Amino acid sequence: MALISNAKGRGENETPSGYERLFGNRKLGMLMSKVQSAVISTGNELEKVLASKLENTHGISIQKINKEDRVFKGIKDGHDIIIDCVIAKEGKFMLIEIKDGDTFDTKKVAGEVASLITTKAHLIEHNNLSEDKVSIHYCSFNATSHKQIEKGAKGLLPEGSAMTGKEFCDLVGIDYEKIIQERKKDQQENLNYFIEELKKIPEIHSKF
Numbered sequence: 001m002a003l004i005s006n007a008k009g010r011g012e013n014e015t016p017s018g019y020e021r022l023f024g025n026r027k028l029g030m031l032m033s034k035v036q037s038a039v040i041s042t043g044n045e046l047e048k049v050l051a052s053k054l055e056n057t058h059g060i061s062i063q064k065i066n067k068e069d070r071v072f073k074g075i076k077d078g079h080d081i082i083i084d085c086v087i088a089k090e091g092k093f094m095l096i097e098i099k100d101g102d103t104f105d106t107k108k109v110a111g112e113v114a115s116l117i118t119t120k121a122h123l124i125e126h127n128n129l130s131e132d133k134v135s136i137h138y139c140s141f142n143a144t145s146h147k148q149i150e151k152g153a154k155g156l157l158p159e160g161s162a163m164t165g166k167e168f169c170d171l172v173g174i175d176y177e178k179i180i181q182e183r184k185k186d187q188q189e190n191l192n193y194f195i196e197e198l199k200k201i202p203e204i205h206s207k208f
Helices: 018-023 026-053 106-126 146-152 165-172 176-182 187-199
Strands: 060-062 071-076 079-082 085-089 092-099 134-140 162-164
Touching: 018 026, 026 060, 026 092, 026 165, 026 176, 026 187, 071 106, 079 106, 085 165, 092 106, 092 165, 106 134, 134 146, 134 165, 146 162, 162 165, 165 176
Parallel strands: 092 134, 134 162
Antiparallel strands: 060 085, 071 079, 085 092
């Protein structure tokens, strides 16, 4: 789990963040921007964590493992498409977008789904495959149901593409619950840091 203390956040000389405008407090705005930065980092590190747990990497491309198999060069108007995880086994391909949360930006979901669909079409044509040989999936690692993921994606996901983190881990042979527990280890440090930083803000300290 990413640490808030290591996050960059909004700097002193930068324009006010949305948090500063929300609270009307410069220091609090800067602290909240560090929290947001840590949240983003936590999502970005998820793929690294998953990749580090793989014991059998045959047919699996994720992070720096078999990276060339998840980079599709020039297939989108001359630009590359990079898929978070590609599983190629027994003549079938699974294209998987991996997310940490379960509520997504509408435009980003639409763009990611479009990239998955474009990549699927490319694989079918390039490898002379039938459509059922290539599937696309949108994995929300912490979601507990497909319905939750579909709701968070504002109904933009193709039917049957939602995937939970537990399903992904079962698919690649890693322990989902162990990862969940390991990612909790920094929560107390983050809480302590956040409280201590709040106390340093005079307008908040006076409220304690």
